[in-house]
Amino acid sequence: MKWWLDFSSDAFMVAFYLYCASFITFAIAVGGKRWSNRKPEDHANRWGKIGFGLAVVGWIAHLTFFFTRWYGGGHIPTSNMYEFMTFLGMAIMFAFIIVHLIYRNMLLGAFALPLVVIIVAYASVFPSEVQPLIPALNNVWLKIHVTTAATGEAFFAVGFAAALVQLIRVVDFTRTDKAGRRSQFWTEFSLFVIIVLVGFIVAVFAFRGAGYEASFTQEKVTIADDGTALSEVNKVEYSLPPLVAPYNSETVVFKPFLGMSKPLVEAPSWLNGVNAGRKLNTIIWSVIAGVILYGILRLIARKKLTAAIHPHLSDIDADDLEEISYRAIAIGFPIFTLGALIFAMIWAQIAWSRFWGWDPKEVWALITWLFYSAYLHLRLSRGWQGTRSAWLAVIGFLVVMFTLVGVNLVIAGLHSYAGA
Amino acid sequence: MFQNTKCECGHQNPIGTVLCESCGKPLDEGLLKDENAQLEMRYDGVARRSQKANPHVVDRIWNFFSSVKIAVYLIVITLIGASLGTIFQQESTLINMTERSEFAAFYKEKYGTVGVIYHALGLSRTYESWWFITLLVMIGTSLVVCSLDRVLPLYRALSKQQIRKHLQFITRQQVVYVGTLKDEPKEWVGRFGQELKRKRYRVWQENGALLAEKNRFSRWGPYINHIGLIIFLLAVLGRSIPSWHMDQYLSLYEGETRQIPGTNYYLKSDKFTVDYYNDSELANNQKGTKVVKLYETQARLYECTDACDDPLAEPVLKEVMQHEIRVNSALTYKGLSIYQNSYQERVRLISVHPTLLDVGTGEAFGTFDLLMDHPDRNQFQVGDYTLKLNDYYPDFSLDEQKRPMTKSRDPNNPAFVFRIFGPGVQSKGEIYIYFPLPNEKSKYYEQVLNESFKIRGDNTGRFAVKVENPIVDGKMNNIEYSEYTTYLNIRVDKAMPYIWVGAAISMIGLIMGFYWQHRRIWLRVDGDKLSLGGHTNKNSFGLRADVAWALGRSGIEVSPKSLDNRRNSR
Ligand code: HEM
16 A cells, blocks of 8 residues: 555656646747747647647656555545645646647647646645545545536636636737726736745745744633633644744744744734634745745846737737637536536535535535636627636636635635645 | 618518528618628527517516626626625534524624624625525526527527528628639539538528538527526525425434434434544544544434324334434435434433442342433332332432532433332331432432431431442443434435436536537528638637538638638627
């Protein structure tokens, strides 16, 4: 068993590096057209094919990871945050491969692959050990539910990637009026948000690599039913230097960082959950790392990032991108409905005795579904095709990510996996 | 509004028609003016039911709900409303509270001022609130009206299509090809039709004009989906019919039998078991913690067959089913489902098997059975002695005047007051109070109280009641107790079949509508000029590929991209 699990982790690393290589190749396909003296289409096709080949091999390694971990761990690896995120990455690759085979658009790889790389790297932030199942999770319907829901979401992710390319493609940098400036700003901002997520991952791995640690104890007093005060002492461990300490806490361990040897501030009283302070600290670090990364990229590009990417997209048709984005969402919508709502209801009925319980995670799955159904209905009228529809596809994926990650971080419910 | 509804082809169209129902020529002034604009092909440009000349009040309501714009507003408002309910915990998740004041206090304590506002606004009960339910009802209405408003006109438009279309209709589609034909028109059109047939189009021809169509059925997908959603919504509303829905909790300790309220059924928990993972099965960060692997209630369901409503007689029960109820495995019997909800580790005595002893000689006179919950008799024969049960306190305590009382009906600290009669005992008997629970507090009470009886002269201190050999081989002996109380969720949900049917229909509709696309190609030859137009409700990429492929096989090489007529449309 141990052997299978080790093999599985190796396969995962192989998949990760192949995805990175595939991304670089796709980037060359899109960005390097003027390097060689070949015709630009030939260049894009050639490198695009290599990139796609690498992506497929990477995906096979990813599948190997998945099935060997399943075998070694004794249950399908979708039951904690690490496993779910790696599965989501695998599903996005699947969706990407399908959409690529339909449209054979090289540009898509240049945007879908970094997304997968980020998701897979994000998964690695969570503890990767196999954990045994708690009774409620031990049900086939749960497995079917999680895998189909993630597949639906993966198509939304591809729709998001295409929509983002479309938006960067159509931004008009010559416009100086208010609406033009606004679209320039928001497109750039979308990239910035992605970079903040990368910043988070970089920060976590940098400090983890350096072996950084700090911990606090937090005392929490609750009044029980019979009026006695119960005091509970919780230990909170930080892996990033604590700029913000938990509310009402005592420092236990604090490795000095850049001359800082105690937290700068304490979390406000309304953030008094056990891990609230740590989460706030993580968000602050992500933004700091994201801003630094963004700054470096801006220095290299010496203009807005969207403006740097924009010229490389000039020979692609915005209508094609919009079609790809819409089609990916249209393929994903029934799968999502089936997986995230219908299968979820079947599972909930079997496990919790009610097919629907207004649990935050359920509500957010419903919100995602309503959002995409609004998107589909809006597209029925011509005014909501093109750029507006692309913005909806981008926001839609934000809603998906909030449902998957945000709900666990901010609101905890029945479905919330351990960790996070 | 636009008045002249008679087309130049002679067809009289209803008011609201955008494209002539017969030849497809644009009738709408806006469309006529801008010759380059692509045609609005929704419902093939036919008038909807809601487009009437003189709307009545009923029509106005109908018109309101028939608009997709309103539907989108409703969807978006519902979406935002639903998200508000996830900000803080909902009241429905706080199962141990019932009073409004309790809830108010909870929100105040847990979330502060914001929580007070949240609770006052009723957002703590978002999903049961009148406005949320109204939104769902409005969505349902909108679904019905919108679908009816469109499905009939669409059906009419698609079931009687003209083959030869107006030139403007053809050249203003999303996929267009215009060119000169070198071959003999009639023969070429025939060949082209053959090619399209190979792509599974149905093809009609009429002197130099052609109509090819495939996957029309996918147009009904959205409507089937909406029908499914309506059934689903109705089923959800149907759950508020009282007899359709039951949802209650029942707690049982091991060995207990209880009636399921409101039914003729009784449920017994034979045993409750919990298994934990052992350390070797746990991940490193979990080692040393107790992680539950499995918990189950071994349950028996009985049906009452006689004396069910008679408070004096014991009901006659017939066992109908046995099941090990687990989190993912409910007991279901005739529409009644019993689910494992949770459990509590709480020791509770069920019965003891004590001995009557002579304190002086240590002689044992005999043993008897004593049930904790509702002692089933008031006299026990032990050897030569008779023990009469004078009083029973399930949850013994002393009140302010130091008088004995019971705090509850649960046997948390049972006490039995006996009067002992027999050889060598004074005629009024000896009073003895017995506390079976083997803890210090009980034993202290037992000692002090019997001491006070002795002072009063009711007790000589000759007798003692106690369980002998309470532990044998590390196991409890002569004592029966329950270690766990199980909490079960009892449910009846008669709406479930409709919920699943609605969901299934909806899914079928979605698949029909999204994985197949309705594609149509119109073509006409005027002299040697070939005009071709194509339309699809989705995936024009696929349609262009079809057209380019068929054209290529009929001797006209074009790239699929060049057929795209949407160039200037945005
Ligand atoms: C609020 C009530 C609703 C109304 C009035 C409404 C109305 C409509 C209308 C008129 C169409 C166009 C049908 C056609 O052109 O063939 C449509 C399509 C559709 N509706 Fe709804 N709808 C509603 C709610 C929903 C909801 C809640 C869903 C959730 C899944 C939904 C899913 C769809 C889908 C998937 C389509 C097909 C869209 C497409 O072809 O791109 N509808 N709806």
